[in-house]
Amino acid sequence: MSIIIDSELCTGCGSCVANCPYGGIEVIENVAVIKEECTLCGSCVEACPVDAIILEKEEYIDKVDKSQYKGVWVIAEHYKGEIHKVAYQLLGKGRELADILNVKLTIVVLGDKFDNIIEQFGDYGADEVIYVKSAILKDYYSDLYVNTLTGLIKQHKPEIILIGATATGRDFAPRVAKRLNAGLTADCTGLEIENETGNLMQTRPTFGGNIMATIRTPTSRPQMATVRPGIFKIDKSRKRKLKVIKIEKAYKQEDSVAKIIKIIDKKKQKINLEEADIIVSGGRGVGSKENFKIIEELAKVLGAELGGSRVTIELNWLEPDRQVGQTGKTVAPKLYIACGISGAIQHLVGMENSEIIIAINRDPNAPIFNVAHYGIVGDLHKVVPILIEQIKKVKSEED
Amino acid sequence: MLIFVCIKQVPGVAEVKIDPKTNTLVREGIPSIVNPHDKHAIELGLTIKEQHGGDVIAISMGPPQAEQALREALSMGVDKAYLLSDRAFAGADTLATSHTLSLAIKKILKESKVKNDYIVICGTQAIDGDTAQVGPELAEELNIPQITYVLKFELKEKNTVVVERAFRSEEVVIIETKLPVLISVLKEINKPRFPGAKGIVDAYEKKKVIYLNSEDLGADKAELGLNGSMTEVWKIFVPIRKGSHVILNGTIEEMIQDLCSYLKDDKIL
Numbered sequence: 001m002s003i004i005i006d007s008e009l010c011t012g013c014g015s016c017v018a019n020c021p022y023g024g025i026e027v028i029e030n031v032a033v034i035k036e037e038c039t040l041c042g043s044c045v046e047a048c049p050v051d052a053i054i055l056e057k058e059e060y061i062d063k064v065d066k067s068q069y070k071g072v073w074v075i076a077e078h079y080k081g082e083i084h085k086v087a088y089q090l091l092g093k094g095r096e097l098a099d100i101l102n103v104k105l106t107i108v109v110l111g112d113k114f115d116n117i118i119e120q121f122g123d124y125g126a127d128e129v130i131y132v133k134s135a136i137l138k139d140y141y142s143d144l145y146v147n148t149l150t151g152l153i154k155q156h157k158p159e160i161i162l163i164g165a166t167a168t169g170r171d172f173a174p175r176v177a178k179r180l181n182a183g184l185t186a187d188c189t190g191l192e193i194e195n196e197t198g199n200l201m202q203t204r205p206t207f208g209g210n211i212m213a214t215i216r217t218p219t220s221r222p223q224m225a226t227v228r229p230g231i232f233k234i235d236k237s238r239k240r241k242l243k244v245i246k247i248e249k250a251y252k253q254e255d256s257v258a259k260i261i262k263i264i265d266k267k268k269q270k271i272n273l274e275e276a277d278i279i280v281s282g283g284r285g286v287g288s289k290e291n292f293k294i295i296e297e298l299a300k301v302l303g304a305e306l307g308g309s310r311v312t313i314e315l316n317w318l319e320p321d322r323q324v325g326q327t328g329k330t331v332a333p334k335l336y337i338a339c340g341i342s343g344a345i346q347h348l349v350g351m352e353n354s355e356i357i358i359a360i361n362r363d364p365n366a367p368i369f370n371v372a373h374y375g376i377v378g379d380l381h382k383v384v385p386i387l388i389e390q391i392k393k394v395k396s397e398e399d
Numbered sequence: 400m401l402i403f404v405c406i407k408q409v410p411g412v413a414e415v416k417i418d419p420k421t422n423t424l425v426r427e428g429i430p431s432i433v434n435p436h437d438k439h440a441i442e443l444g445l446t447i448k449e450q451h452g453g454d455v456i457a458i459s460m461g462p463p464q465a466e467q468a469l470r471e472a473l474s475m476g477v478d479k480a481y482l483l484s485d486r487a488f489a490g491a492d493t494l495a496t497s498h499t500l501s502l503a504i505k506k507i508l509k510e511s512k513v514k515n516d517y518i519v520i521c522g523t524q525a526i527d528g529d530t531a532q533v534g535p536e537l538a539e540e541l542n543i544p545q546i547t548y549v550l551k552f553e554l555k556e557k558n559t560v561v562v563e564r565a566f567r568s569e570e571v572v573i574i575e576t577k578l579p580v581l582i583s584v585l586k587e588i589n590k591p592r593f594p595g596a597k598g599i600v601d602a603y604e605k606k607k608v609i610y611l612n613s614e615d616l617g618a619d620k621a622e623l624g625l626n627g628s629m630t631e632v633w634k635i636f637v638p639i640r641k642g643s644h645v646i647l648n649g650t651i652e653e654m655i656q657d658l659c660s661y662l663k664d665d666k667i668l
Contacts, residue, residue: 174533258576263572
């Protein structure tokens with residue numbers, strides 16, 4: 001594969017130069033030239049207004065017999081005896097993909113004492129559950145997960161495997177992918193099936209959310225993707241009759257190269273942004289840690305969780321767990337109020353799926369207003385106190 | 400003991416902005432930097448050396464300009480630096496990248512006659528791709544254990560490693576394993592040092608960046624770069640922001656009255 005520039009067509013406009021994240025293209029004597037820095041990412045191809053840049057791809061030759069791979073899998077993870085909700089979200093999306101492909105949807109659980117819980121997966125759209133039961137799997141052991149999962153995947157050959165992009169999923173998924181030599185795409189925000197080929201089209205933010213990339217695994221199977229919690233919705237409208245496959249394993253501590261010495265619960269106040277119905281967030285415009293009190297009060301009257309943009313965490317105005325955005329949490333509450341947040345792209349990717357967004361900002365040109373449903377241009381220090389009073393009033397009228 | 404640190408040169412992406420008029424990336428004046436997580440990996444490597452001895456070896460895969468990132472690592476105190484650079488490496492996904500890195504590590508281990516007395520340190524993820532996949536994939540290539548999201552690291556007697564791993568926001572897990580091991584670190588693990596004047600002079604005058612290409616690594620070209628990648632970037636686009644924007648008018652009081660009535664209609668209040 002290589003990038004070719006048609007010097008007849010190229011006008012030397014420089015759009016490609018402006019769009020290249022790596023400085024890998026340059027205009028010399030009115031013609032674009034590819035430099036050593038080029039990573040073949042293809043940004044310039046999209047940017048060229050006259051289609052003078054061609055990404056020449058080799059002919060696709062399948063690396064495996066793709067027809068042998070069938071079905072969509074979701075790998076569940078769990079914590080303190082509860083299945084992580086991202087698994088249910090992935091079942092929602094997985095059902096949709098399985099219906100398009102006309103294949104079955106399977107959920108895989110490695111754990112202990114889930115005999116009753118797994119029966120309910122049919123309500124969330126699963127056709128089948130594979131439950132690998134072993135007492136030691138109540139905790140997460142990287143190598144036991146990798147060994148067990150690669151064994152199951154080799155045996156059953158699913159075409160698509162969806163995994164939550166959590167500290168657990170992002171630990172075992174790459175290792176499983178490497179062992180199987182399977183394509184893996186991290187942190188997907190969109191999943192679709194390509195017509196005819198059945199390829200999984202995996203869209204994800206890259207460059208801190210400035211650019212979206214759609215990635216596929218055209219010549220190989222399985223296709224693996226991790227997805228952040230909060231991206232897809234749980235769907236209980238397509239119930240299925242569930243087939244249960246239970247596999248008992250007698251794993252011992254010595255079977256793992258790692259030994260868990262201790263699990264420490266930091267017992268700090270639980271911050272659960274991802275499950276909050278309402279989030280009130282502050283940004284640089286709040287001005288100081290002291291000033292955050294007014295934002296906190298707004299959160300309190302609404303019964304909301306408090307959040308913040310990256311800068312508020314960097315300046316130590318808020319705890320790290322409250323960060324919303326690309327490097328923080330992805331949230332989709334019913335109501336999101338952004339106070340003094342300009343709306344850097346890294347923040348927007350973490351909250352733009354909220355049902356209703358209210359933005360309060362002094363700068364009428366702030367990008368936050370592009371995603372907001374209701375915008376108030378004004379000084380938050382004046383606006384928020386009045387908003388608090390009005391909400392109190394409305395709430396007391398209701399009582 | 401050999402302490403490998405894998406680093407990546409990245410665009411200072413946190414600073415990248417989109418020009419709202421042309422909808423293109425504003426690149427001007429954006430420097431290439433050492434990926435922030437990787438600086439913490441370098442710092443940990445240097446700390447281990449200070450406590451237990453050994454050589455700290457920085458490895459990077461990238462175009463010749465990535466030499467700058469390795470010079471920075473050398474100026475912080477890293478002993479040796481290798482740049483894996485070849486057009487055949489271009490277009491690599493994480494599978495091909497981890498394969499290339501593993502070939503270099505295996506070559507250095509062989510030349511140094513080291514079998515098990517080594518550790519590989521990576522930053523958790525790079526700020527351009529954000530995949531966090533290369534570390535675990537590299538561990539698999541080397542067939543050694545991995546511990547990701549590491550907050551604390553301790554090397555004890557008899558090659559025993561004890562680490563604290565972040566596990567969900569409210570928990571950490573303390574894990575024990577043995578060398579060799581690959582760990583990927585979080586920023587909380589330490590504070591990277593600044594290179595001193597002597598370090599900078601040494602990095603340019605006394606130390607070398609050793610270039611390795613695909614032949615030096617004895618690589619099969621089918622397993623490198625784009626050829627060795629299972630995934631391909633099909634399309635790249637600038638996201639379109641949605642939202643039906645109602646910018647409210649009037650005095651603050653009026654705007655808030657309007658807002659609250661909208662919220663009542665939306666059944667939020």
